[in-house]
Amino acid sequence: MKTGLQLAIAGLGTVGAEVARQVISNNAHFQRQAGMAVTITAVSARDADKDRGFSMQGIQFCDNPLALASMDNVDVVVELIGGSDGVALDLVEAAIANGKHVITANKALLAHHGYMLAEKAEKAGVMLAAEASVAGGIPVLKTLRESLSGNQITRITGILNGTCNYILSTMQHQGRDFDDVLAEAQALGYAEADPSFDIDGVDAAHKLALLGAIGFGTAPSIGAVDVTGVRAITMTDMDNAQKLGCTIRLLAEAEKNTDGEVLMRVRPVIQPLDSQLAKIDGPLNAVTFTGEPIGAITAIGPGAGAGATASAVLADIVDLAVGRITPFFGIPASQLAAAPQRVAPQKEECYFIRLKVYDRPGVLADITTILKDHAISVESLLQSGRSDDGENGDVPVILTTHEVPPQAITAAIAELTELPTVLAEPVILTMGHA
Ligand SMILES: NC(=O)c1ccc[n+]([C@@H]2O[C@H](COP(=O)([O-])OP(=O)(O)OC[C@H]3O[C@@H](n4cnc5c(N)ncnc54)[C@H](OP(=O)(O)O)[C@@H]3O)[C@@H](O)[C@H]2O)c1
Numbered sequence: 001m002k003t004g005l006q007l008a009i010a011g012l013g014t015v016g017a018e019v020a021r022q023v024i025s026n027n028a029h030f031q032r033q034a035g036m037a038v039t040i041t042a043v044s045a046r047d048a049d050k051d052r053g054f055s056m057q058g059i060q061f062c063d064n065p066l067a068l069a070s071m072d073n074v075d076v077v078v079e080l081i082g083g084s085d086g087v088a089l090d091l092v093e094a095a096i097a098n099g100k101h102v103i104t105a106n107k108a109l110l111a112h113h114g115y116m117l118a119e120k121a122e123k124a125g126v127m128l129a130a131e132a133s134v135a136g137g138i139p140v141l142k143t144l145r146e147s148l149s150g151n152q153i154t155r156i157t158g159i160l161n162g163t164c165n166y167i168l169s170t171m172q173h174q175g176r177d178f179d180d181v182l183a184e185a186q187a188l189g190y191a192e193a194d195p196s197f198d199i200d201g202v203d204a205a206h207k208l209a210l211l212g213a214i215g216f217g218t219a220p221s222i223g224a225v226d227v228t229g230v231r232a233i234t235m236t237d238m239d240n241a242q243k244l245g246c247t248i249r250l251l252a253e254a255e256k257n258t259d260g261e262v263l264m265r266v267r268p269v270i271q272p273l274d275s276q277l278a279k280i281d282g283p284l285n286a287v288t289f290t291g292e293p294i295g296a297i298t299a300i301g302p303g304a305g306a307g308a309t310a311s312a313v314l315a316d317i318v319d320l321a322v323g324r325i326t327p328f329f330g331i332p333a334s335q336l337a338a339a340p341q342r343v344a345p346q347k348e349e350c351y352f353i354r355l356k357v358y359d360r361p362g363v364l365a366d367i368t369t370i371l372k373d374h375a376i377s378v379e380s381l382l383q384s385g386r387s388d389d390g391e392n393g394d395v396p397v398i399l400t401t402h403e404v405p406p407q408a409i410t411a412a413i414a415e416l417t418e419l420p421t422v423l424a425e426p427v428i429l430t431m432g433h434a
């Protein structure tokens with residue numbers, strides 16, 4: 001039996017430094033779990049002098065992370081730099097080529113290059129593991145790949161981005177504007193200085209592409225995910241959602257339709273307050289797997305942060321040490337079905353539509369005529385006072401519809417947008433279920 005596992009950690013930021021601190025400070029426990037000595041032999045970051053909260057004694061610092069991939073005293077490269085390309089991709093490819101195991105938390109890398117990397121890792125006989133890449137501390141990949149492997153998965157839904165969930169749930173509970181809460185999320189470290197990946201839904205889409213691939217046995221396909229973020233959500237939407245007994249959450253959904261096609265979407269959804277997802281507050285994540293024969297199972301927990309993410313990385317290290325090595329996608333990459341294409345949704349849904357219109361007679365008549373022309377039945381219509389930014393005599397009009405085909409909504413919205421009295425791109429949210 002091997003006497004020890006030697007780690008190299010690339011990236012000593014939020015996650016990398018915490019992994020190092022845990023390996024060093026809880027080494028006796030960790031060694032018991034791993035059944036062997038686990039040591040950090042080398043690390044890399046940009047700033048060699050920064051205090052990372054652990055002793056660098058006996059650890060080699062490399063300015064160039066690529067050096068880690070060819071060191072003799074390294075068995076596993078733990079990639080915690082981030083980014084879909086560039087140094088993270090170069091490092092992972094080099095590590096695999098040199099016969100090193102790879103552990104990462106990098107969903108962007110795997111959503112874009114996961115198929116190629118998994119194939120290379122399997123050919124090289126090394127482990128590629130990334131439990132931390134989806135839902136941080138919640139062991140969702142392991143659950144889907146291993147504990148639910150006997151199920152036919154039909155649907156995966158979840159709140160996969162803690163930043164968006166923090167923003168939306170704080171707007172809900174504190175009645176504060178989007179920009180105000182986003183600034184707070186940045187100050188608290190939940191959101192990056194450039195929050196685009198989070199608030200535009202890209203981060204959730206990366207995670208959904210990986211869940212969809214494992215759940216449905218297909219190559220991952222970020223291009224197949226239809227993505228709408230939360231940038232356009234205002235307190236007017238949240239207030240009106242609450243008047244309807246609902247709130248708003250950014251939901252990621254992957255499901256197989258009746259033709260066996262995989263439909264993947266990330267979008268803000270109006271969620272009834274008594275539903276399980278509406279109760280997910282702050283930076284928490286939640287993922288529900290639906291399958292046969294299990295029915296539905298939901299996991300809830302911390303989706304990001306140093307401790308939660310390090311927890312998942314540490315579990316991958318222990319798995320490697322004890323030989324619990326599975327293909328990243330559950331089955332060998334060569335056996336995955338082709339990556340799904342983007343499919344247009346067919347299922348009828350109820351919608352919440354917010355229009356910013358000139359406050360003048362006849363506007364509502366124009367709107368309802370267009371909806372009628374597309375056989376869209378309105379369930380409720382609310383024209384409230386002047387909007388938050390209604391300096392020009394504009395008002396928000398909120399409509400909810402009965403169930404209608406998505407194509408009808410798309411066509412009607414295109415016509416509504418053309419009306420001279422409609423002043424901005426309409427906000428369209430799907431009404432979710434309890
Ligand atoms: N943060 C979370 O809660 C979380 C949750 C789940 C997954 N993840 C994933 O975990 C990974 C790391 O995230 P993080 O939040 O820990 O990022 P971070 O705090 O920004 O840390 C990134 C680290 O990479 C280092 N780095 C950047 N470019 C480098 C280069 N060219 N050469 C060497 N080192 C370089 C930085 O060095 P310096 O410190 O010297 O600048 C820093 O230590 C990402 O893939 C992220 O998506 C993060």
